[in-house]
Amino acid sequence: MSASVQNTILLVEDDEELAHWTQEYLSNKGFNVQVTASGVDAVARINSSPPDLVLLDGMLPDLDGLDVCRQVRPTFANPIIMLTARDEEIDEVLGLEVGADDYITKPVRARALLARIRGHLRRNQSQVQHNQQAGPVSQIRLNELLIDKQNLSVTLRGQAVSITSAEFDVLWLLAEKAGEVVSRQELVNQLRGFDYDGFDRSIDLRVSRIRKKLGDDPNEPYLIKTIWGKGYLFARESW
Incomplete structure (x- = not known):
């Protein structure tokens, strides 16, 4: 699946260096990448202008990534991929329980991240098309x-x-x-x-x-x- 400007990704990450690298990499692949370091701001953005996919850091300074996912999931149907440095099974379980679609531990490998993003977007688009034609x-x-x-x-x-x-x-x-x-x-x-x-x-x-x-x-x-x-x-x- 080739990306286009219609594929908007909201990156929620408080690590400035990682956020800059991820935004630059995904932008070069054709995605429109918006960045915020705030969980509170992420909730507001997702609710007001839903992106096609969310890359969500598990640990944020104001509102934990799990809480962000928990708050937006009832009304946000698009994919959420959690990014976290915590490599514990309990964290993965919690992330999936609150509605995350995927869970990637840091350090993130560029090609693996891109494959996950494209896979989720492709599946989500197929679901939308199916519902429209159903x-x-x-x-x-x-x-x-x-x-x-x-x-x-x-x-x-x-x-x-x-x-x-x-x-x-x-x-x-x-x-x-x-x-x-x-x-x-x-x-x-x-x-x-x-x-x-x-x-x-x-x-x-x-x-x-x-x-x-x-x-x-x-x-x-x-x-x-x-x-x-x-x-x-x-x-x-x-x-």
Whole structure:
């Protein structure tokens, strides 16, 4: 996917040197990059003029990156990639729980960052085009579970399930192939647009969150089963 001036990225980073390098690199790749060092200002910008993608530092001087994500996610549907120096699994889990679509630890590799950005923008644009062309509402109903792609909503036994857009995408793909094993490679390729390197755990973390929200037993899941060495199976018969 080639970038254009229509692809606006909001970079929220208080490290001036890193912010300057990232802005210059991405601008040279054709993106319109806006920069702020303030979490409070980032929330205001995202709400008033939503960018196509947000690169969000996890640690900011006024409002933590997690809080920024938590505040804007209910109304901001575009991708959020968190950048942080904290390389702990708990931080990754927290970032994904509050609605981040991706999580990259510093130091950031230029080509890897560019690949992630392009992958998320490509997926997001495909989703928008699908919704515009969809016509009738696209739904998957499995007994008491209703997944509505047009509204990005999930209902279980008549009750709305609070779910992030990133979690929804994983759930939709698994439910779409209920009864079949879906590999991590396939999930990563379709959702993030780059090859699975064997170490990316964001898909696993999202599945874990989905299980919890659907009341699936994390120790002995019966809805979304882990098929070791292969991937995940959405068990059609369990519903």
